[in-house]
Amino acid sequence: MLEKLFQLTENKTSVRKEVIAGVTTFLTMAYIIFVNPSLLAAAGMDQGAVFVATCLAAAIGCFIMGLYANYPVALAPGMGLNAFFAFTVVGQMGYTWQVALGAVFFSGICFFLLSAFKIREWIINSIPLSLRGGIGAGIGLFLGFLGLQNAGIVVANPATMVALGDMTSWGPMMAGLGFIIIASLYHRGIPGSVMIGILFVSLLSIAVGEVQLNGIVSMPPSLAPTFLQLDILGALDIGMVSIVFSLMFVDMFDTSGTLIAVAQKGNMLDKDGNLPRIGRALMADSTATVAGSLLGTSTTTSYIESGAGIAVGGRTGLTAVVVGLLFVVALFFSPLVSVIPAYATAPALIFVAVLMTHSLTTIDWDDITDVTPVGIAALSMPLTYSVSTGIAFGIMSWTAIKLLSGRGKEITPAMVVLTVLFAIKFVIL
Numbered sequence: 001m002l003e004k005l006f007q008l009t010e011n012k013t014s015v016r017k018e019v020i021a022g023v024t025t026f027l028t029m030a031y032i033i034f035v036n037p038s039l040l041a042a043a044g045m046d047q048g049a050v051f052v053a054t055c056l057a058a059a060i061g062c063f064i065m066g067l068y069a070n071y072p073v074a075l076a077p078g079m080g081l082n083a084f085f086a087f088t089v090v091g092q093m094g095y096t097w098q099v100a101l102g103a104v105f106f107s108g109i110c111f112f113l114l115s116a117f118k119i120r121e122w123i124i125n126s127i128p129l130s131l132r133g134g135i136g137a138g139i140g141l142f143l144g145f146l147g148l149q150n151a152g153i154v155v156a157n158p159a160t161m162v163a164l165g166d167m168t169s170w171g172p173m174m175a176g177l178g179f180i181i182i183a184s185l186y187h188r189g190i191p192g193s194v195m196i197g198i199l200f201v202s203l204l205s206i207a208v209g210e211v212q213l214n215g216i217v218s219m220p221p222s223l224a225p226t227f228l229q230l231d232i233l234g235a236l237d238i239g240m241v242s243i244v245f246s247l248m249f250v251d252m253f254d255t256s257g258t259l260i261a262v263a264q265k266g267n268m269l270d271k272d273g274n275l276p277r278i279g280r281a282l283m284a285d286s287t288a289t290v291a292g293s294l295l296g297t298s299t300t301t302s303y304i305e306s307g308a309g310i311a312v313g314g315r316t317g318l319t320a321v322v323v324g325l326l327f328v329v330a331l332f333f334s335p336l337v338s339v340i341p342a343y344a345t346a347p348a349l350i351f352v353a354v355l356m357t358h359s360l361t362t363i364d365w366d367d368i369t370d371v372t373p374v375g376i377a378a379l380s381m382p383l384t385y386s387v388s389t390g391i392a393f394g395i396m397s398w399t400a401i402k403l404l405s406g407r408g409k410e411i412t413p414a415m416v417v418l419t420v421l422f423a424i425k426f427v428i429l
Helices: 002-006 015-029 032-039 045-070 079-094 098-117 118-127 129-151 171-186 193-207 238-265 278-295 306-313 317-338 342-362 368-384 385-404 413-428
Strands: 075-079 154-157 159-164 300-302
Touching: 002 079, 002 317, 015 159, 015 193, 015 306, 032 079, 032 193, 032 317, 032 342, 045 278, 045 300, 045 317, 075 278, 079 098, 079 129, 079 193, 079 238, 079 385, 098 238, 098 278, 118 413, 129 154, 129 171, 129 238, 129 342, 129 368, 171 193, 171 300, 171 342, 193 342, 238 278, 238 306, 238 368, 238 385, 278 300, 306 317, 306 413, 317 368, 368 385, 385 413
Parallel strands: none
Antiparallel strands: 075 300, 154 159
16 A cells, blocks of 8 residues: 555565655654744644644645655644744734734645645746845744743843843753753754754753743643644735735745755656646645634745655655644644743754755855845834734845936846835835
């Protein structure tokens, strides 16, 4: 049955290799189980319900990717997108989390339609590669800023907006220790380095009495507080258009980039450099996003950490199915998740931020007309506390600078349309 489903022999793999790959991938991305509930709780959502929704959305996404697209790519609620959901849409713009879930729902539907009608390629090819890199780096900087805040390393200051916190207090010290552990283990190639760092800081805090642990294993919390609580009608508000677009835009590029990157690592591209069945993979991603919005979590997307499983031999969807099964098992460890302090997950945010800044390598640093819009996009995300604002500033400045520099031929029709739409948003809405 497994041979028929996943073509193991054709892909030169085995059940043993696929299981090992699935466990490896899960360990590298399991930190989302701790981080996502913590971030979305800041939006007023029930942390226990979000924990269940996170595990179920990840499992559903992995099962669809594995069984329908037959790729060793795992999915879960995306980093950056969850911060955008909690701190921009709900925290800064004032929408309820129910309306925000409605926006996630519509972004998933739009992504599905774009994939089904093959419009995705046109949109992706219309956005300059360097600007995409700047957007990715900006999301990383946003995550890093959140991590520093959660750790207590950066605090509010009425004169300078931000200032250094008390570095001698427990939270900042443990966050620094956690980050060093994560970076060191990652360098040594140890699977699950991020999760190990989170658990080490949490267990140390429990040992010294900073955190109280009431069990490790139990039945999963109730999903009722978030299940089918999305406000679809509220998400139809005209002001939500840019939010839906931003969610879809980031997910689209994140997913496409992840799929191509892991496919190259696993030698899964065809002779023309294309990824077979990419349409199925994208539909798996968009379907998981819709399912996640119904369950009660932010956008579900493909994880670059899937490359860890591919590096140890994962080549088929069986790897993704194993990851999905492990997310189901994780449902029964809610007591442990509920006591993870914010300063323990903060190092994960900062470390992911460091990794995401790698996308700046796609930029031509000798071309000021490229560097300037990219810098604006990357800097404005953490400083305005908004991913969508960073995307808008980056696109508008790109179009304006290229036009005034006499390089209008580099501006695609899609960039013109997006620039006009974003300008209208800032002027009217």
